[in-house]
Amino acid sequence: MKISLLRSRNGLRYYLLRGIMLSLMLVLVLFGMCIAEVYRSGNRVLPAQYHADAAVVLGAAAWDKRPSPVFQERINHAIALYQAGRVDKLVFTGGTPKKGFMTEAEVGRRYALKQGVPARDILFENTSRDTYQNLLNIKPLLREHDIADIVIVTDPYHTARAAVMARDLGLQAETSGTPTSRYSESRKKMHFLLQESYSLFGYYAGKWGNRVLQWLNFG
Structure with a gap:
């Protein structure tokens, strides 16, 4: 037994x-x-002839009224796509981590305006706190302005997660990672x-x- x-x-x-x-x-x-x-x-590159209705810039840290280096790289890349005629509008996303400070989206819009992007071609939502909310909260904005397809602009290694979330949310989206990044050093x-x-x-x-x-x- x-x-x-x-x-x-x-x-x-x-x-x-x-x-x-x-x-x-x-x-x-x-x-x-x-x-x-x-x-x-x-490491994927946006197809050379690809055109979208808008570039959606995912939010990143902002220092008062200035974008952080990471955010600035994203904004610059989106502006380059706009100036090259590859997107028709820029969409900025992101709220603020602390009450009383300018939101990430507003910081992005302010920066783009200073770079000569017309106000009529800039849209933004300023309530989201993470990547999923960035993409979820822009959906009504995209519908309102008849934007059918987008290019999501973010850091290269962030594009995979952004693409999966966009697909799950029913967005017709391509991704474009910034050509330069603060994470370029091998250890980072x-x-x-x-x-x-x-x-x-x-x-x-x-x-x-x-x-x-x-x-x-x-x-």
Whole structure:
């Protein structure tokens, strides 16, 4: 009886450990796929003849009325697309982390105006706090101005997550990473690659988890 019970416990431990190992392997494989997706998207170049109704500049930190270096690179790239005739309008997104300070979107608009972009070609929403909200909150604005397709402008390794979210939100979007970035140094670049891969993995995990819960509730 004792031998049979011991074998049963050993068998249970074996299958438990096997299940844990397989789960860890699956997580590592999926995370590796996220790294590959972020890297591939970050090195992708917008097709030469591509034209869109607007460039959507994802928000980044602003220092009072000045864009941070990261945000300034995004704005400059969007302005370059506009000046080259590849987009017809600029859309700025982003709220403020602290009450009383200018929002990221307003900082972006102010900067673009100083660079000669006409006010009629600039739109903005100033309530969002993260990438998903950036894209979600511009949808009514895009509909209001009959904007059908967009180019999302952000840092290269951020484009993968932005593209997935845009697709999930039903936006017709291409992405264009900034040609220069503060993350260009190899150590910073690797850190940003892993950080964005982790964020993309977390987004996928949350989406899959919600689908499983919906399935269980349906069942």
